[in-house]
Amino acid sequence: MAAISRDDVAHLARLARIDIPESELDHYASQLDAILEAVDKVSGLDTSGVEPMSHPVKMENVFREDIPAPSLNAQQALAGAPAVEDSRFRVPRILDEE
Amino acid sequence: MAEPVIAFDQALKEFDPVLGLEVHVELGTRTKMFCGCSTEFGGEPNTHVCPVCLGLPGSLPALNRIGVESAIRIGLALNCEIATWCRFARKNYFYPDMPKNFQTSQYDEPICFNGYLDVDVDTDEGRKTFRVEIERAHMEEDTGKNTHMGGATGRIHGADYSLVDYNRAGIPLIEIVTKPITGTGKYAPEVAKAYVAALRDILRGLGVSDVKMEQGSLRCDVNLSLRPSPEHELGTRSETKNVNSLRSVERSVRYEVTRQAARLLAGQRVVQETRHWHEDTGVTTSGRSKEQAEDYRYFPEPDLIPIAPSREWVEELRSTLPENPAVRRARLTKTWNISELEMENLINAGVLELVESAVNAGMSPDAARKWYTGELARVANERGVEVEELGVTHVELARIEALIATGALNDKLARQVLEGVIAREGDVDSIIASRGLAVVSDDGPLLEAIVAALAADPEVAEKIASGKVQAAGSVVGAVMKATRGQADAARVRELLFAHLGVSE
Numbered sequence: 001m002a003a004i005s006r007d008d009v010a011h012l013a014r015l016a017r018i019d020i021p022e023s024e025l026d027h028y029a030s031q032l033d034a035i036l037e038a039v040d041k042v043s044g045l046d047t048s049g050v051e052p053m054s055h056p057v058k059m060e061n062v063f064r065e066d067i068p069a070p071s072l073n074a075q076q077a078l079a080g081a082p083a084v085e086d087s088r089f090r091v092p093r094i095l096d097e098e
Numbered sequence: 099m100a101e102p103v104i105a106f107d108q109a110l111k112e113f114d115p116v117l118g119l120e121v122h123v124e125l126g127t128r129t130k131m132f133c134g135c136s137t138e139f140g141g142e143p144n145t146h147v148c149p150v151c152l153g154l155p156g157s158l159p160a161l162n163r164i165g166v167e168s169a170i171r172i173g174l175a176l177n178c179e180i181a182t183w184c185r186f187a188r189k190n191y192f193y194p195d196m197p198k199n200f201q202t203s204q205y206d207e208p209i210c211f212n213g214y215l216d217v218d219v220d221t222d223e224g225r226k227t228f229r230v231e232i233e234r235a236h237m238e239e240d241t242g243k244n245t246h247m248g249g250a251t252g253r254i255h256g257a258d259y260s261l262v263d264y265n266r267a268g269i270p271l272i273e274i275v276t277k278p279i280t281g282t283g284k285y286a287p288e289v290a291k292a293y294v295a296a297l298r299d300i301l302r303g304l305g306v307s308d309v310k311m312e313q314g315s316l317r318c319d320v321n322l323s324l325r326p327s328p329e330h331e332l333g334t335r336s337e338t339k340n341v342n343s344l345r346s347v348e349r350s351v352r353y354e355v356t357r358q359a360a361r362l363l364a365g366q367r368v369v370q371e372t373r374h375w376h377e378d379t380g381v382t383t384s385g386r387s388k389e390q391a392e393d394y395r396y397f398p399e400p401d402l403i404p405i406a407p408s409r410e411w412v413e414e415l416r417s418t419l420p421e422n423p424a425v426r427r428a429r430l431t432k433t434w435n436i437s438e439l440e441m442e443n444l445i446n447a448g449v450l451e452l453v454e455s456a457v458n459a460g461m462s463p464d465a466a467r468k469w470y471t472g473e474l475a476r477v478a479n480e481r482g483v484e485v486e487e488l489g490v491t492h493v494e495l496a497r498i499e500a501l502i503a504t505g506a507l508n509d510k511l512a513r514q515v516l517e518g519v520i521a522r523e524g525d526v527d528s529i530i531a532s533r534g535l536a537v538v539s540d541d542g543p544l545l546e547a548i549v550a551a552l553a554a555d556p557e558v559a560e561k562i563a564s565g566k567v568q569a570a571g572s573v574v575g576a577v578m579k580a581t582r583g584q585a586d587a588a589r590v591r592e593l594l595f596a597h598l599g600v601s602e
Binding site: 011015017054055059060061062063064065066067068069070071072073074077078080085086087088089090091092093094095 | 127128136142162183194244247393398403406407
């Protein structure tokens with residue numbers, strides 16, 4: 001039986017860079033609990049001898065040859081960027097939290 | 099900022115060092131690991147990018163065959179086993195230089211594992227071989243490049259914001275990780291350096307990377323811990339990043355030994371952390387603490403198909419491996435009958451390959467070494483270039499050497515010929531002709547030419563014998579023609595009369 005604690009939610013939020021207020025931690029804990037409970041039903045099945053599946057289709061060794069293909073130009077590459085400077089993506093201060 | 103240290107020898111009396119080395123090598127493929135963008139260095143910012151390496155929604159990676167082949171070849175050269183089946187994994191974390199918010203890497207299924215590399219180090223008891231065991235070599239991708247703006251130093255600390263260029267993001271990397279290296283004792287710094295040097299030579303020999311440490315295509319992280327004695331458990335380690343020269347590898351190990359020993363002797367503990375190496379001051383400083391276990395939430399990359407290298411493919415790649423550089427040196431030292439010091443000199447002068455191809459072309463090892471470490475090294479040094487850049491081929495050297503052997507050139511003339519070759523005046527023989535450098539004192543070839551000329555015109559011998567000495571002129575002319583004008587005409591006359599038993 002899954003039991004997600006407030007601390008778990010805070011930890012997950014931090015890893016995912018989501019700002020969740022203190023007051024909402026319990027709210028999300030119970031929601032995540034419900035999701036995990038639903039998924040937990042799978043544990044009721046006998047899965048011994050069943051390999052975890054990462055790829056639905058059995059394929060191996062799909063390669064691309066090492067031949068250059070056209071790239072975007074800088075203008076196209078930066079078109080969706082919130083901030084641009086000197087043909088580069090401008091991002092906020094990196095070490096803010098430390 | 100500088101932390102207390104104690105003398106290295108003192109530290110070694112109290113502690114047993116344990117090394118661990120992580121080397122990242124950027125492959126020299128034409129395109130990135132998962133897309134067709136160019137890997138060329140130095141393009142305008144964000145011009146070698148596409149939806150895949152920018153992590154745009156809906157884009158799908160496609161694996162570079164040469165990237166996989168290079169990984170397998172590296173593994174084989176490091177005596178690794180090659181996985182029969184493996185996958186990529188997503189390593190999830192947030193950092194602006196990584197546009198997808200995960201790095202495509204390999205987790206518990208590395209393509210190469212369980213290898214080793216033997217390295218030689220000079221010890222008090224002579225040269226000794228240390229075996230460095232390789233834990234794994236796996237495939238992953240490089241990140242973009244941050245430029246930190248604002249702040250006084252251009253460093254990340256104190257920066258107001260950063261600018262990111264993703265040209266490098268997605269360039270194939272192979273990460274090669276050793277097992278803990280024990281039993282080095284006081285030779286830990288030398289073993290670390292020798293390992294990275296040997297690895298670099300192997301990678302260069304494989305042709306998979308340009309392995310330029312100063313340009314970042316070969317990067318080394320140095321892990322080091324101390325324990326009271328080999329019977330104790332491993333101590334807490336530090337991980338020093340940014341170690342970008344062979345000398346720095348050695349120095350950073352030495353420094354960390356003395357720093358950690360000072361802490362432990364003072365009753366403090368070693369903090370598990372990332373440290374930064376400073377080339378200028380020769381110290382490491384504290385970076386990110388790794389006390390909290392990192393949570394990368396690895397999971398198999400669903401967008402990339404598993405890799406199952408057939409044994410036939412692996413053996414085919416094995417057959418492309420060059421001879422191990424250390425083995426090759428040992429072999430050449432023996433075959434050429436030279437000392438280890440003389441071999442070192444060839445390596446340090448950067449002429450081992452040149453000497454080898456000259457010998458393969460038929461020159462004696464002694465002669466080849468004489469040219470490449472002597473006259474050519476002198477001229478290269480004088481001009482501030484590498485010997486290789488002088489552009490003198492072993493074919494040209496072999497010709498000069500052959501002419502010296504027959505007496506057609508002496509050493510002094512040979513140097514002048516070489517000067518002409520470096521100035522690209524033509525081939526060796528035409529330079530000798532145009533500069534008039536042939537030695538004329540050698541009778542052998544002249545007599546040969548005289549005999550040939552007389553045989554071609556039997557009547558002339560009779561004329562000379564009967565006293566018509568002016569007939570000798572046609573013989574001299576023929577000899578001059580046969581020797582391309584390099585014969586001494588007076589000497590030819592002398593030899594001709596002596597040959598016919600006639601006095602002038």
